[in-house]
Amino acid sequence: MRRLNNLLTLFTAITAFFFGSFITKILSSVDQCPAHRRGVPDLKSHPNLFLMVLVLSAPRSAEQRNAMRRTWLKNVRQPIQQPYYPEEQIYLPTYGTSGVLQVELVAHQANRLRQYIEWQKSPLTRIPQLTKREIKVKHLFAIGTVKISSSLEAELLSEQNQHKDLLMLQHHHDTYDNLTDKLLQALDALIDNYEFSYIIKVDDDTYVKLDSLINELVSYDRKLLRKMSEYGRDPIPQLYWGYFNGRAKIKGKGHWKESNYYLSKNYLPYALGGGYVLSRKLCEYIVNSSQLLTPYVSEDVSVGTWLTPLRHVYRWHDPRFDTGYMPRKCQPYHIVLHKRNLEMMTDIYDGKLCSGTVSSSLSEYYYDWTRTADKCCDSLVV
Template identity: 65%
Template structure:
């Protein structure tokens, strides 16, 4: 009997070994867009990799049409070669407090230089054309509460034609309601779609969607391959944009914040012209929306809501030109805020810095790397040169 039990045990061990080897081989050969994950176990791939959520004013139909005709078509299908995963930063937890380690300034500079070099190589030596079907869904969020009947008719006609409006019947459109609009829009997307990532932009933002999507795919693939390295620690959740930690609290004008009492500056946040969130972060703010304070600026609100979470990977990227006014146009920019419909068409036509003459000014904003090792008042002194 003992001999028989030993044989059974040996057979079980051999079977488990080969089965484990088989599963490992499958995982190592994965060549899809990895899905959103809540832990070390791999879950089924979602239907949508990226949701493009555009907060749009009801009357800005010209801006919406310009987006539909230009950058929302990029990357469908994706024809770029995979962005090299070795150039993708993957944050690790420190040994003391269990906090994610953000990129040093030197690492940010190296990453930008590597991207520029990669772009130049693509132009000089175009790779063979390949097509990858990465599913992207775009939605224009519009509040319809108390909307005039003539404008409502126009919106309904637009929806019938394009079927890409996320209508919010319980939201009255105003700047003071912008944070509520963001929350309601994300909640609607969460309820209706399964996705991995969401990029929030304004309707005057241009996104080089193919390059952004390509790099996001490489980041997600690398995260999948590195999942086991995090052990019992939660996987990093992406918050990707252009961060500011030294902005003074606004005391007048439409940005006035009468209830922000957490300090003399806003808590570090990604500027609102465009930022990317992983699904888990979207779920966090929606699930806790009844407890979260609403501030006037939606981007300030998002940064404040995510501040306590230790597994948030804040990826500061100079390629996001997302402030209240445009910086000097650079060919490496991925997200460009404050662009008119004509600027979008010029960019889409291949003239990468065509808007330059329209956004020049004496008060040009200087772009910087974010120094996470310094206090917030000195975070942004390392200029990109």
């Protein structure tokens, strides 16, 4: 009888062990699956992407999406036909004695822009290249689908069947107040499903000169890879590239009202939301820390605030990003252009860069990282 009891006890223990392991595995799989965690359907794998283009788009903005597909997003699958942007003109930050990345001075920013303008005018940039570089790029439109009508859902499914470029967020209610959560859900899905080096987040009224942006980003990435050993034990700089503002006052009313921003008088420096580039590791940091990060109403403010404490973030302020709430004075060197309507996108694609733009009251500036926030943006581009 004692032997039988021992066998029963052993059998029960073994059964409990395997059952517990089985349940643990299931729970672990569920936790790691974005379709359960974020409400995103399975995405088709696309390995070794260099750049991911993430467009935050509203459910009813099909016309804007089609305008982007007809114009600059057509370049996603086309090889770059520009000569390599000279690596000697690429700035790489170095660490100071305190272990923090050194900021890029105003004089260097101005010199960099001057060199780019001269390179644009160089005869070499107009000579067709014998070697066409195939750089893997993919775009997706992130759209929240909670509380949409059945007819709108049918329209989105039809659009998805035709273009296969919608990232439909099944747990997201698409409103301005939820924009930061939308970005988090989209980044979560992309990190889980794609291998990429960089991401550019844009709005669906943004035009990107994709050839120019990718060409310079490739040169930056190549130079960084060659110079990695020079950073020694310091972490490799991680790119945060856009047009920065550090003197924006915290909004107290309207759509942009922030009720929980107590950190300072102004928003901490952030790249304007019309378009900015992030390295993959910064995206991973944001996603992995999302349960601990305070979400603010504006997603661009949120990203800037979240990345502020990190000592290895390279904040590349670039006047070529025209990404504010209204266009600045049109310049041929602009490569990311916000607040462009459907007609303007078509005109820009056809070579009419300044079509539809009017005289702007917004000054274009270099960012002075050595001064306080109220003086950060006084060095005008002339």
